[in-house]
Amino acid sequence: MPAAQIDSLLTIWAASLLQHGGEPLFASHQDLYKTIDSTPLGDVKWESFSVKYTGEQPAAGPPWMNDNYEVWFRDPCQLVHSILGNPEFANETDFRAYREFETATDKRQFHDFMSADWAWEQSDLIAEDVGTHGSTFVPIILGSDKTMVSVATGQNDFYPLYLSVGNVRNNVRRAHRNALVLVGFLAMPKTTQEHASNVEFRLFKRQLFHTSLLGILESLKPGMTTPEVVRFGDGHYRRVIYGLGPYIADYKEQVLLSCIVRNWCPKCLSRRDNLDADSLARCQEHTEELIKDFEFEDLWDQYGIVKQLVSDTGSEWCSTQPFTNDFPRADIYKLLSPDLLHQIIKGAFKDHLVDWVERYLNKVHGTSRAKIIFDDIDRRYVFRQSSQLCKWPDQCQPLL
Structure with a gap:
């Protein structure tokens, strides 16, 4: 939008606020530009590195042994600085581990990430070291999930890796307010069916996965033993120590991560x-x-x-050794965390409960009658969902 149009829009905005005694957020287009330029947040550039099989190769080796596998990522250290420095999170960030108790019953309460035992134990380890004593502990939360995108892109496989920090409170992270960021795309080697079950190929896939994670997270490693000075969203600078925190993954990836x-x-x-x-x-x-x-x-x-x-x-x-073995205070078996979507919602409810109900109905009522019951269940579910969204539930009609 041209500067003159921005000024006209701000003038109209200011006129509409006169009766309420309010003022627009910006006085002019120069004020708007100044605010944008002074914002410390911004995109971290994408980088890449290549990984290749370096073992012994037979004379007529399979194609995967000669391929280069490209891994794209953004510097996780810069991403962490961006999250910690976001002024929107200034009042919703925990700078230390804590334990919370209910006043009446003295019962322990768990709410945000830093209120749990693991963060407390890690803080104790950091406090025991003279060089890191007094530093703010910043847990690095990771998560990955291999997925297929088929809409408008063909059958393309992606292996995204996500990152967050445990200091930001749960309500902020779950609201997707830039507290959860995409840090990279892991490589996915493919081969022909002839070589897919080959032991060397399966071993290479596992090693490629862990090598890629090592390369992506390398910039965080120095800050795990030597404190870094980081600017937080409240404008204060603090000494921080990083630590690999929970890795959220479904069971297949947990097997891959833990070897x-x-x-x-x-x-x-x-x-x-x-x-x-x-x-x-x-x-x-x-x-x-x-x-x-x-x-x-x-x-x-x-x-x-x-x-x-x-x-x-x-x-x-x-x-193959888990990638966490190369980082201090990191034990993959203690860091694995279940994937709520795939293991609880999809795994327990959809894949188990729904499948059980379908088989039960088919067995008791037969295929034809079971299909009629399935349709009735679908109509009731859609109607309930639409009623919850409508301001006047009594006027809602089932969506057919």
Whole structure:
């Protein structure tokens, strides 16, 4: 919009506010431009790096061994600074871990991220180090979910990686007010069906995933041991220490992140057929010792840890290490957090409960009658949803 039109619009706005004794947000187009130019927030530029298979290759190796896999990302350190420095979050940011109790019953209450035990324990570790004592702990929350976009783009697969910080309160993060940002796109290697089940290819996919996360998060690593001075949204500067926080993922990605065998628990050593049994919780130190001392069969069968043969001679074994092993105070088994959408809403409700009800109706009433019941359920559900959105529910009609 031209500057003259901006001034005309502001004049009309000011005239409409006279009767209320108010003033527009900007006095003129110069005032508007000055406000925009002084805003410290802005987009962080995109960067990329390439990853390639560097192992031994046979004479006629599969195509995936020669491909370059490009990973696009934005500097996570700059993104964290942008979130912490956002003035909209100045009054909705927690600068320290805390424990909250109800006055009447003295019962512990959990509300925002920094009120939980994990943030408190991490703050204790930071306080024990003389070099980091007194620093503001900034937990880095990560999440990823492989997805397919088919509308207007064809059948394209994307592997987005998201980032947030635990200091910003839950209501802000859930409202998508720039407290949750896209930090990168992970590479997804593909090959022909002939080589898809190849052990080397499966191992490479896992290593590519963890290598990509290492490369993306590299700029945060120095700030995990040496405090950085960061400007916050309230205008004050604070010394901060970063730490890898929860990684939100569905079960398939939890298996990939923790480098365990599918159908095993990524949090403990319980077997799927006896989840109530007393068992050890997984931890980084325990897993590393098991990999050193046990053979492939024992690791796979007794502990659910992936250790794969990568040599035709049967003498060379490889075990992918979680990317968190390269970061201080980070244990992937303690950081994994369930994906509410896919594991609870979609997994428990849609994939389990709805599927069970459909099979039950088909078995009891037969296919034809079951379809009529399904239609009735759909109409009742849509009608209820529309009634909740309408100002006059009694005038709502079912949407057919």
